[in-house]
Amino acid sequence: MDTVLVTGGTGHLGRDVVARLKPSHHVRVLARSPGSDPDVEWFRGDLATGEGITAAVSGADVVVHAATLSPAARRGFLLPVDFWRSPPEVDLDGTRRLLDAAARAEVAHFAYVSIVGVDRARIPYMRVKYTAEELVRTGPVPWSILRATQFHWLTDRMLGKAARLPVVALPTDLQTQPVDSQDFADHLAERVAEGPGGRCMDFGGPQVLTLGDVITSWQRIRGRQRRLLRLPVPSAVERAARDLTCPDGKRGTTTWADWLRTHPPE
Ligand SMILES: NC(=O)c1ccc[n+]([C@@H]2O[C@H](COP(=O)([O-])OP(=O)(O)OC[C@H]3O[C@@H](n4cnc5c(N)ncnc54)[C@H](OP(=O)(O)O)[C@@H]3O)[C@@H](O)[C@H]2O)c1
Structure with missing residues (x-):
């Protein structure tokens, strides 16, 4: 049975990955606050x-690196500072440390979780993730890079925050392709079984929607009607949003509306 270390194993995707891998792997999780699941080997770190x-990497066959620090995702909304800088200590410095340890421990497969369109996006968090991809690609450990579109949980969190105001002003024509992190975890578990695959095919949700469609479903299913102000955006911004979708990639099966119906707000 392979030993797989999952970083970010207490996060949204990481929890799904751990659940998928547990039946067929010895799963370790490196966490700042270790959990209590007795079927996981916890490492505080x-x-x-x-x-x-x-300690966490030593003896591991595979590392799935799903830890991240995105202040915007944590708070559920963007601030001006998010267009200026993104903290590098987890996604960049942490990835470098993890890769060094994986090389020393002769890990056979380093699977890095990334984001569709990260090479074209300009916001600092994406730049940090893309630089981390380069560390993985040019490093000595055999690797896979798995990119996904935005997870449903994050879209839900952001709309929940936006709906605290009586009027929601958003660029409703932007395209988006939200995906269930569980669907992506299934895909990731298959790639782990196959071994290092380099840059894997992009993975997105089953539907490319407009932000307007996304909000309409959210308001209906969450029962939180707000006045919607449709903001126009320049075509460059529309293109940038399209770059974060992957209509030709692999697709999950859980639609945004189905996910909302089966997941209460956090
Ligand atoms: N969210 C999306 O829409 C999306 C879309 C595509 C790809 N991705 C990528 O998918 C991966 C997982 O994202 P997610 O949405 O599951 O994120 P998440 O729910 O915010 O989870 C992040 C995880 O990273 C851990 N972490 C943060 N700082 C750490 C540190 N200093 N040391 C160790 N662990 C630390 C967190 O642990 P704590 O509980 O200790 O903070 C948590 O377990 C990331 O690589 C992300 O870029 C995300």
Whole structure:
């Protein structure tokens, strides 16, 4: 049975990945606050400081690196600072530390989780992720890079925050292709079974929707009607949003509306 270390195993995607891998792998999780699942080998550690990394990686066959620090995702909305800088200590410095430890431990497969369109996007969080991809690609450990579109949980969180105001002003014509992190975890588990695959096919949700469609379903299913102000956006922004979709990629099966019906708000 292979030993797989999952970073970010307490996060949204990481929890799904751990659940998928547990039946057929010995699963380790490196976490700042270890959980209590007895079927997981927990390692207390911190990618930002380096604590615990060597112990967690030592003896692992595969590393699935799904930890991240996105302040915008955490708070559920963007601030001007998000267009200026993104903290590098987890996604960049942490990835470098993890790769070094994986090389020393002769890990056979380093699977890095990334984002569709990360090479074309300009916002700092995406630039940080793309630089981390380059570390993985040019590093000594055999690798896979798996990119996904935005997860349903994050779209839900962001709309929940926006709906705190009586009027929601959003660029409703933008395209988006939200995906269920569980669908992506299934895909990721298959890639783990296959071994290092380089840059894997992009993975997105089953539907390319407009933000307007996304909001309409959300308001109906969550029962939170707000006045919607449709903001126009320049065509360059529309193109940038389209770059974050992958209509020709692999697709999950859980639609946005189905996901909303089966997941209460966090
Ligand atoms: N969210 C999306 O829409 C989306 C879309 C495509 C790809 N992705 C990518 O998918 C991956 C997982 O995203 P997610 O949505 O599951 O994120 P998430 O729910 O925010 O989870 C992030 C995980 O990283 C851990 N982490 C943060 N700082 C850490 C540190 N210093 N040391 C160790 N662990 C740390 C967190 O642990 P704590 O609980 O200790 O903070 C948590 O387990 C990321 O690579 C992300 O870029 C996300």
